[in-house]
Amino acid sequence: MRKCARALPGQRAYAQKPNRKGKNVSVIGAISLKGLLTQWSGLGSIDALTFDAFISLSSRTSALAWRSRSNG
Template sequence: MQQARVEFWQMITQVEAKDLVFIDEAGVNLAMARLYARALQGHRAYSHRPQNRGKNQTIIGALTLDGIIAALTFEGGTDGRAFQTFVQQVLVPNLWKGACVVMDNFSSHKVDGIAQAIEAVGAKLVYLSLLNHFRKSKFSQKC
């Protein structure tokens, strides 16, 4: 695992920052509500919350030094088909020769056709190592 991280950093430092494209996804349920609240002493804490559960919403985006170059939102979670749609129909038209697309090492990111679509425009695909040291150090730091 340590060797994979070393290889990743050796490769990524050879890429110009302007050519890096980072892909990530996030999800939210529109009916999420806080379960706990605070109020001044002697006052009741209250809030409004949706009656219905709602559906999960997902956003997948691609970010460069110049900002967001591709984004897709949809109902439901990210699966291979949804990610493939994002890459082929939304991301690839915005890529350029020499771009380096960096994404998580998830199974839904390795569906047939994703790597081929990215490489067809002359871009390179790189997966993050399984335990990226940035995440590990970010969560282990004391505030």
């Protein structure tokens, strides 16, 4: 659907506006030189508290995964 209507010269343009908008989806990812470490996605916006929780949880899980790979 177009955002702007088009009409012949001298004629009035009629168009419908797109009225349905989707919800906001936020995505956070942690990557390294070897690839994707972890990701999170959720509806709505991300505040500082959510981001800090992601960083602390992802750093713990990546450290555990790294330890298990290096030991095994």
